[in-house]
Amino acid sequence: MHIGVDATCWENTRGYGRHVRALLTALVALDRANGYVFVLDTPPTVAPLPPGAEARLVRATAPTAVAASSRGHRSVGDMWRMSRALSSVDFDVLLFPTIYSYLPVLTRARKIVVVHDVIADTYPRLTLPSPAARMFWKVKVAAGLRQADALVTVSNFSRSGIVRRFGIRPERIAVVGEASDPVFRRLADAPLTPRLHELGVPDTGRLVAYVGGFSPHKNLEPLVDAVAAVASRPGFQDVRLVMVGEHQREVFHSYFDVVARRVAASGLADRTIFTGYLPDEDVVVLLNRSAVLALPSLIEGFGLPAVEAAACGCPVVATTASPLPELLGDGGIYVDPREPGGLAPVLERVLTSDALRESMRKAALEAAGRLTWDAAARQMLAVIRSVAAP
Numbered sequence: 001m002h003i004g005v006d007a008t009c010w011e012n013t014r015g016y017g018r019h020v021r022a023l024l025t026a027l028v029a030l031d032r033a034n035g036y037v038f039v040l041d042t043p044p045t046v047a048p049l050p051p052g053a054e055a056r057l058v059r060a061t062a063p064t065a066v067a068a069s070s071r072g073h074r075s076v077g078d079m080w081r082m083s084r085a086l087s088s089v090d091f092d093v094l095l096f097p098t099i100y101s102y103l104p105v106l107t108r109a110r111k112i113v114v115v116h117d118v119i120a121d122t123y124p125r126l127t128l129p130s131p132a133a134r135m136f137w138k139v140k141v142a143a144g145l146r147q148a149d150a151l152v153t154v155s156n157f158s159r160s161g162i163v164r165r166f167g168i169r170p171e172r173i174a175v176v177g178e179a180s181d182p183v184f185r186r187l188a189d190a191p192l193t194p195r196l197h198e199l200g201v202p203d204t205g206r207l208v209a210y211v212g213g214f215s216p217h218k219n220l221e222p223l224v225d226a227v228a229a230v231a232s233r234p235g236f237q238d239v240r241l242v243m244v245g246e247h248q249r250e251v252f253h254s255y256f257d258v259v260a261r262r263v264a265a266s267g268l269a270d271r272t273i274f275t276g277y278l279p280d281e282d283v284v285v286l287l288n289r290s291a292v293l294a295l296p297s298l299i300e301g302f303g304l305p306a307v308e309a310a311a312c313g314c315p316v317v318a319t320t321a322s323p324l325p326e327l328l329g330d331g332g333i334y335v336d337p338r339e340p341g342g343l344a345p346v347l348e349r350v351l352t353s354d355a356l357r358e359s360m361r362k363a364a365l366e367a368a369g370r371l372t373w374d375a376a377a378r379q380m381l382a383v384i385r386s387v388a389a390p
Helices: 014-030 074-084 131-148 155-168 192-197 220-231 256-265 280-289 306-310 325-331 339-350 356-371 375-390
Strands: 001-006 035-040 052-055 093-096 110-114 149-154 173-175 207-211 240-244 270-274 292-296 316-319 332-335
Touching: 014 035, 014 306, 014 332, 014 375, 035 074, 035 356, 052 292, 093 375, 110 131, 110 192, 149 155, 149 375, 155 173, 155 192, 173 375, 192 270, 207 220, 207 280, 207 306, 220 240, 220 256, 220 339, 256 306, 280 306, 306 316, 306 325, 306 339, 306 356, 316 325, 316 339, 325 332, 325 356, 332 339, 332 356
Parallel strands: 001 035, 001 093, 035 052, 093 110, 110 149, 149 173, 207 240, 207 292, 240 270, 292 316, 316 332
Antiparallel strands: none
């Protein structure tokens, strides 16, 4: 079979891009029987394409990773050229690794569409600030669901959300999991990198880490309030909050300014570090040195930063509105995001107890070790074979 892949998210530096790169690299390495053609609208620079995959570059006035932002959209011409390329008669199967970059196609090829979550559908005003953006999103999702011969999502939690939101039968939706990149691992020794030194991350003390975007649904104001409450108590003078995530060239909806003002108002300005985007080699060191990673989102389809932290042996305090309780088990403690007052006592408990952190560390490492991209690739290959069978 010839499998065409919408690879326009390859250059995305957030979760969509990481998922595309990791899953497709593992899939091409696993599947030697079929040919894969990656259709891109910009040359790959973040990472090389998988060995053995063919690349087809489509001319675009702006790449999808930039144009498909929370406040914008791709041009009609760019979408038409990409649709024509993906509609090639060469393809037996088309794979859209995320509905974020989906566009309608005119082809008899069988179509697989990945819907990571229902975040934008559940909280549209927190993720898509303009009425026009919300309209475009609804149209795109409706078209993707209608054209798909098979739907895929990343967790049982997300599958349940899709079933409730769109009334789709559960058996129509396959689950293809995620995993942490091998770079995220427990380090025997984790000295601060030059970049972390430059940012002011201290050599000693207890770090509360956050890794992700600054979209409003990430629910970061309660996290700031919780850390401020804990840090103000005797015995917690060494606690620092380190927030990792792009906030200057973000294409997704961001309320970074709101979070920064909350930090200042809470008295945490001199105890909070905003790192901006960090390469993996810096993040893995930070997670190895952190006492806890907090992910208090209103909803997560998977929660990959928490799984990456777990792979580093970092205890996790995360939202119950996610698959993380199922994925990480005793490697985390889970808090209802609708009860923000519950976050501070849990953080205090984890920061106070060496024994608790050690038990969570062991459980987190075991849980993360059960998740692999090879397993995810096998799940995706099963979906490809199932849609191609007819």
